[in-house]
Amino acid sequence: MVDRYRELEGLKNTRNLDVVLMATVSGFGSLDNPSAAERRRFAELFAPVYEASSVEARRQAVAALSCHANVPQDVCRYIGSREIAIAAPFLARSPAITDDTLIALIETTTEEHIRAIIHRADLSQKVIQALIGARRAEDRQEPEGNFDNIDAGTRDDSEVLRRTLKAMAAGTDDTDRLGLATLSELQTALLVRFARRAEKSFFTETFTRALGGDRVLAREILAEPTGRRLAVALIALGTNGEDTRYILPRVARLERKDNETTEFAVEKIVGPLKPAQCVQELMEWQRARETRTATEKQQTAARRSA
Numbered sequence: 001m002v003d004r005y006r007e008l009e010g011l012k013n014t015r016n017l018d019v020v021l022m023a024t025v026s027g028f029g030s031l032d033n034p035s036a037a038e039r040r041r042f043a044e045l046f047a048p049v050y051e052a053s054s055v056e057a058r059r060q061a062v063a064a065l066s067c068h069a070n071v072p073q074d075v076c077r078y079i080g081s082r083e084i085a086i087a088a089p090f091l092a093r094s095p096a097i098t099d100d101t102l103i104a105l106i107e108t109t110t111e112e113h114i115r116a117i118i119h120r121a122d123l124s125q126k127v128i129q130a131l132i133g134a135r136r137a138e139d140r141q142e143p144e145g146n147f148d149n150i151d152a153g154t155r156d157d158s159e160v161l162r163r164t165l166k167a168m169a170a171g172t173d174d175t176d177r178l179g180l181a182t183l184s185e186l187q188t189a190l191l192v193r194f195a196r197r198a199e200k201s202f203f204t205e206t207f208t209r210a211l212g213g214d215r216v217l218a219r220e221i222l223a224e225p226t227g228r229r230l231a232v233a234l235i236a237l238g239t240n241g242e243d244t245r246y247i248l249p250r251v252a253r254l255e256r257k258d259n260e261t262t263e264f265a266v267e268k269i270v271g272p273l274k275p276a277q278c279v280q281e282l283m284e285w286q287r288a289r290e291t292r293t294a295t296e297k298q299q300t301a302a303r304r305s306a
Helices: 002-010 017-029 036-052 055-065 071-081 084-093 098-110 111-118 125-133 159-169 185-196 200-210 214-225 228-236 243-250 263-268 275-306
Strands: none
Touching: 002 125, 017 036, 017 055, 036 071, 036 228, 055 071, 055 084, 071 098, 084 111, 098 111, 098 125, 098 159, 125 185, 125 200, 185 243, 200 214, 200 228, 214 228, 214 275, 228 243, 228 263, 228 275, 243 263
16 A cells, blocks of 8 residues: 555655546545555645645545544544635545544634534534534633623623614614624524534523523523423524424424414514514523512522621
């Protein structure tokens, strides 16, 4: 195998590098159990040949490697961080990528790359937790202002959500959210995945984060038996109608008559809802929950001082 790689290296000046790339990938893929030396040699050759090849050759090479379980982790990280049009099938299907490599890619690549990872069928709990905690690049920047009263290294996400909802409510056109939707595409993709796979705990955690970390409110919304409160919250947070209609029957216990289809029961809930109305309702639930919490704290303090 090493001799074959040397032969390919010698072809660089005399043959189309697209052929060299595909031959390199084909040669490595033909090995049932490559040795450490063969893996190392492949990792050394792949990146420079890839960079010198055409876009179409790169696409074909990555598609071929997506089926192989023995791709070295250095190559997995390299492919996983390439442009999403080429990296997506590898991120979504490759059996070679380890949990640590996936987590490293989640922490360093774009939201588009992370959404491709979400489509994997074999995500471990460790990777799922990394996905739930992933933040967009703009969210990683330190916000301006005085945060002295906030725990070190954290933001008051509930207050951020409240300000966003107020800004939404100030609008007059239900179809124009002015880019203020609080759910990112990544969070929406996670909610859809967890609803589809009936992963209740992961759905709850992602939904809680979307509500600014308000676990009490999240539990109250999810416990409501008709599913209306969940639909209201999803729409208020910017989830589109299609995703809301998909999530709702998979998470909520819908009330329906014997002759009603699931689709009809969902439409009865979602159809009449308007974004501005949903934003107002979610704000009211926040205020009510905060008032109740403050009252409970006062009562507890009074009992202790009595």
